[in-house]
Amino acid sequence: MSWINESGPFNGIVMSSRVRIARNIAGLPFPSIASPEVLQKAVDMVKKSILESNSILSRDFDFVSLRNLSDVEKYILVEKHLISPDLVERAEVAAALINHNEQISIMVNEEDHIRMQCIFPGFQLDKAWELLNRVDDIVEESIEYSFDEHLGYLTSCPTNVGTGMRASVMMHLPGLVATKYINSVLQTISKVGLTARGLYGEGSEALGDIYQISNQITLGPSEEEIISNINIAVRQLMENERMARQALMQSNKLEFEDRIWRSLGILTHARKLSLQEFMSLLSQVRLGVDMGIINGIDVVMLNELMVKCQPAHLQAYIGRETSAEELDVARADRVKNELSKVT
Incomplete structure (x- = not known):
């Protein structure tokens, strides 16, 4: 069961909750400057860390080499939010490990060596982080991450340095769109370090009144603080959306x-x-x-x-x-x- 075909808390407004973390392998150049041989080494290391681990989770994953998929098969994974469009662009050197219920996916050789995510239906950010943290621990048992005592996890893009975490909640906000309050609401959340993206993340359109609310800041706050901040904002957004829907109903x-x-x-x-x-x-x-x-x-x-x-x-x-x-x-x-x- 995945976020697509399973019910979750408050799913009338919150469609899904996702936590993604970026990691790089110590001693290997970042993917943007790494040779094909190094990138293949990263794939092999991540594959082994999951499929050959002692965890019960290891039996729950399938390995996918993107070069072996058709374009349609790749974009089906994008449409299910299991991989990113950027990973498709790097298909010749990219891979993914996806668990059977499609809650967890681990992308290899996107912008960073490792981008792993957990996605749950409805409003369940804390639960998603709890499971993803377990998977991260499994990978780290056999892979040393690029880490700095002062900066935290080192990433290709400086905006991800620190926790490497991007937590997001996909919300259906037709009431706020129809009442024309959506822009002011989104401007308000930007003041507390959050941002809104479209259906497929950064640079994508907000089709069907669907917005992804996520953190902008990864350096400074802890993972728990990031999630708490989003939880507070999402609860307020849900209340604003409910009020907007009632206002539309009452006006006509x-x-x-x-x-x-x-x-x-x-x-x-x-x-x-x-x-x-x-x-x-x-x-x-x-x-x-x-x-x-x-x-x-x-x-x-x-x-x-x-x-x-x-x-x-x-x-x-x-x-x-x-x-x-x-x-x-x-x-x-x-x-x-x-x-x-x-x-």
């Missing part, structure tokens, strides 16, 4: 519900859907489900549908290379088929 209930039901109607009957239109309509349906306006559909099903209708998943669904228009037609067809099971 008929228009509010009509927009939600129209969105479901279009998704159910459209002949073609662009990714942007699909995500926008799905956002309204998700809002309707969480507000109790639409029954018979749950947010877990909508998470699965969202991922199934991303470009690489659709390419796999079709089974061949397609044009952009064919993808839009296939997306509408898949949405219609999935929703017909529950509506």
Whole structure:
């Protein structure tokens, strides 16, 4: 079970919680300047640290060499948030270890030698960090990290030096978007060292009113302080979002519900859907489900549908290379088929 197909706390607003840490191997040049031989050595060392460890977790991981995957297979992993687009760009020298329930993934030779993450459904940052910390300890049993007494963990990018931690919570915020408070709210969190990114992280668009809230500062505060800071901000964001949703409902209930039901109607009957239109309509349906306006559909099903209708998943669904228009037609067809099971 992964964040996609499992329910979690407060999942009407918080879709997932993820903690990622960056590590480099002592004595090896950073990936950006390392030779192919050194990068292969990093892959071998990380693979051995997990698959040959004495931990019970070692039997739960699969090793994936990105050079052996098709482009579609690589981007399916990106769309499931198991690897980053940057790792795909380095596919010839990159690898990943992914556990069977897809909660933990370890990327090798992205910007740093090791980037490991744990992702849980709903609002569970503390739980994600607890599990990831155990995995980090397992790797460190056989690999010495690049570490400085004063600076902490050394990373390719100075913004990650220190804890090397990036903790993030993926939130669905249609109420704040619709009431036009989203920009002021995001400016406020930036004042406490947090930032908002789109669906696939830095540089990506906030499709479907989905934002990833994460820390900007890794040097100074401890891991626990970073997570506590995000937890406080997320609880406030959840309250702001609930108030915004209630305000929309109270200002014009008929228009509010009509927009939600129209969105479901279009998704159910459209002949073609662009990714942007699909995500926008799905956002309204998700809002309707969480507000109790639409029954018979749950947010877990909508998470699965969202991922199934991303470009690489659709390419796999079709089974061949397609044009952009064919993808839009296939997306509408898949949405219609999935929703017909529950509506």
